Amino acid sequence: MTDTLDTSSVIGRPLRRKEDAKLLHGRTNWTDNIQLPGTLHMAIVRSPMAHAKVTKVDVSEALKQPNVVAAYNAAELGDLNSVVPCVWPVTDDTVMPPFPALTGDKVRHVGDCVAVVLATDAASAEDALAYVDVEYEPLPAVVNMIDAISPGSELVHGDATNNTCYVYDLGGGYEDELAKHSDVVRVKRRFVNQRLIPAFMEPRAVVAAPMGMSDEITVWTSTQIPHVLRVLLQLVTGIPEQNLRIIAPDVGGGFGGKLQCYREEILVTQLARKLGRPVKWNETRSEDMVATHHGRDQIQDIELAATKDGKFIGLKVDLLANMGGYLQIITPGIPLLGMFMYPAIYKMDAYQFQCTGVFTNSTPTDAYRGAGRPEATFAIERIVDEMAAELGMEPMELRTKNWIEHHEFPFTTVAGLTYDTGNYEAATAKAMDMFGYHELRAEQKARRESGDPVQLGIGISTFTEMCGLAPSRTLGALKYAAGGWEHCTIRLLPSGKVELVTGTSPHGQGHETAWSQIASEILGIPVDDIDVIHSDTGRSPYGMDTYGSRSLAVGGQAIKKAADRVIENARPIAAHQLECSANDLEFANGAFSVKGDPEKTVTLGALAWAAFAAHNLPDGVEPMISGEATVDPEDFSYPHGTHLAAMEVDTETGKVKLRKYVCVDDVGNQVNPMIVEGQVHGGLAQGIGQALYEGAEYDSDGNLLTASLADYLIPSAADLPSFETGSTVTPSTTHSLGTKGVGEAGAIASTPAIINGIVDALRPMGVTDVLMPASPQNVWRAIQAAKGASA
Amino acid sequence: MIPAKFDYVRPSTVDEAVAALVAAGEDAKVLGGGQSLMPVLRLRMGEPSVVVDTTRIDEMKGITDAGDAIVIGAGTTHDAVTKSDLVRQHAALLAAATDTVADRQIRHRGTVGGAMAHADPAGDQPPVALAMGASFTIAGPSGRRTVPASEFFVDYFTTAVGPDEVLVSVSVPKHTGWGAHYEKFNRTAQAWAIVGVAATVRMDGGSIAEAEVGLTNMGPGPVKATAVEQALVGASTMAAITAAASHAAEGTSPNSDIHAESDYREHLARVLTARAVAKAAGIS
């Protein structure tokens, strides 16, 4: 008899991550580690100018350089110069300018690609770049969004009539609703949600190789989306889909920055095809800063209206969203992922939203951790604090007065989403308790009274978000080209071990461990006996990959369903062996047993062998046991939480210190609490990074001033306190495992908590906003401006 | 990632190094710890034809007691400086400033001579050298010369060291028993200074008898805050220190960049000078 494992609680255990030993021992397979014989190395001539006509690109001298094998400009690449796809035109009239992999006519941002050089080693390719003769005729750069949409502005795309990409108008009747009230208090602000750079640890890299005598081209790329990329690459290159195999090897972070079909991926693939040899490209950090898509960059005009006693009436939002110089995969759609989230956890009667997408001479923007929801959460949580100040109310009290109460779920918000569950009261009570909210308020009061040069502020963010992208029908209604389902196949091997094939594509999130836990829980097979196969379209043909906190929320449901099917497919074989009816069997701890006769039992492992040998299967049952499922989620997932930050502000220098950070997140059931905590920690670091440190800045000529990690500051462990995280568990009712997404929660929630804390510290001095990042200078200027205003 | 091609030589004496520089002509570069030079090379902001590696020259390493001064070989690492009893005892300000340079890994590679010769306006050690009246020994084709700090730092990334010369050592007059504090103001733990203030004071009774104050990133090179130094003499209270520190921005010409504009830097110089001096003097 085999011992059966007690699997009653594999889900919920903080198991160490299986994948880490390999990573920690350097047994890694980054794309740049892939060395194929005969590889050509590609280097790219990038524009040093933000906006210029390209009058000449001559590669002939470069071709004469040592070890150079080929070099091309846009024209010479001809039909192979495929366009970079954008799959989300948000309106019928969204302007979708052509975006060829190499630009021929003019450059539209610093880092734009004008030519490629291929050599037998990377250094020779890099050396030869200097010999490509490019002539630019400079044009005025369109940098600032407000200038860009002003009449008479220089045009980023010459054949357009203005720099507007689209105007999305949700409508909403805000004023009509306000007209019904006599005692309306309006608070209006303009927030600048600055431009960010994903800055993942592993820069992008691609290798493409024609595979010997077959027609297959294999592309290894540091991507979050091997499956989606395969569809897009076949679409733009014309390579038949069945001949394209995309592999995402170990991937060192993405944060949305590798949710893309990049021009470099297209170029490497096309050149491998043309030259019949492997082609490789690995970016430098300097290239990454200008050529990997950026995130955020919105100007947010927001107005909140409430009655004098603090009941919200309505919300009006008008955005300018910077697209950059071109549209990448879902550039236009990012602000719309935020559209639904502005009303957040609050009840109100009217919501009006409009967004204008604007082209500028800057690196294209696209998804960055949270994609649209951090922007929305920032604006609403900031304006709620401003409303509290306007009404003279305690900011937490104002929230309490307006949020959806736990007994009101499911609740359909004014933005049209139906939140399945939530308990804001519980998460908030726990967070306030962990934080020592009242003690800190008392300390704040004392510091104010004593005129301490270091003031204390308490920053609140009671957030929710929509993730688990996404119900396919909803995506269709939003004009997004693809669906949002996820796939899983579970195969029992003859030995009783398991191959779990997932369509999600981890790049640091710990899927191998968490997915094993889910399957282990259901199948009763030890975690270590489960191999999770992912990120390779040759081994895992169906999937929608990893982004939008979808992998567990959507992919997890596919795992559950596939595992349940494995049991159902094994059941007739078990019944046959135990000589009973299938209905008389119960399955627990990895074995079937006959109800009422627990001695009669057979393990799944034994059945796996029986199904493999196939000597004695019941009639009509096919050999081998597996289960497959493709799940389209019923709804988005709505995690929520309460985040509290204690901010100390040195009023003499403007320097702020994050003294304490407490958050209580409700992500529903937790498969692996340690991984959940890790996701929260990383998200917090990025959200706090936006609040305090990060910000891509251009000068008026469109040069990126923050083009290295010496100037684009990302926080390290030394800059952050030890986070105090907690959780409440309100299981999702629309997701079969009761889980919700957690990948973006920390990044979404923390930014407004920090800024609210700084403003709270300085409000007695007359400060009502601070520009992000809240650098010492920005904070100091806010103090000076307030002093000036009151003088 | 990939620098342009260059030749590489690794002499074992100062004379050999000078000879290699002379032979290479104008575009040779001395390599110290490489923490500033390597980024320049790999970003192709500089493309020297020859790199002369001085890391194997014994004479350029180590810290020695020279009576009324301590002499630090140009090739001595930041890490060695922070751990040296001689430095801590007689030039506490240099130890304090060096301790804030970059991170541990960089301090293990980067050298004091490299930092001085690189003369980054945001470098933490040049203002210490200037404030404390250090002098620099430079070797060239016509022999050795000694240059005072006031003449050593010429402009942005420019010093008295010529293209065919090597900085051999830095001599710092002993400041035994002086209080010292380096107040570095930056945005992340390992970032360069937006503004830094290096202050060292000799106390007599409860008041300041002598003060030396250097400023980081308040101009194209390090700045000696002479007006502050003079005004500090006799100060024994925080109010007196603050009053003296109000002169800190005088004669400075700070840059404006993405981290700070010049008026803000001037403001910081005043606030941070008061803080640095107060800590050095033990007055609050």
Ligand SMILES: Cc1cc2nc3c(=O)[nH]c(=O)nc-3n(C[C@H](O)[C@H](O)[C@H](O)COP(=O)(O)OP(=O)(O)OC[C@H]3O[C@@H](n4cnc5c(N)ncnc54)[C@H](O)[C@@H]3O)c2cc1C
């Ligand atoms: C990420 C990072 C952060 C940093 N942060 C700080 C900081 O916060 N504060 C700070 O002060 N510094 C900082 N530095 C710089 C660091 O201190 C360097 O070590 C120092 O600037 C140069 O020393 P080095 O020995 O590495 O010189 P190298 O890089 O080898 O050389 C620098 C320059 O000096 C010349 N040179 C070197 N030695 C000699 C010599 N003996 N004679 C003549 N010329 C010579 C070289 O030719 C070159 O031009 C940082 C560096 C990095 C990479």
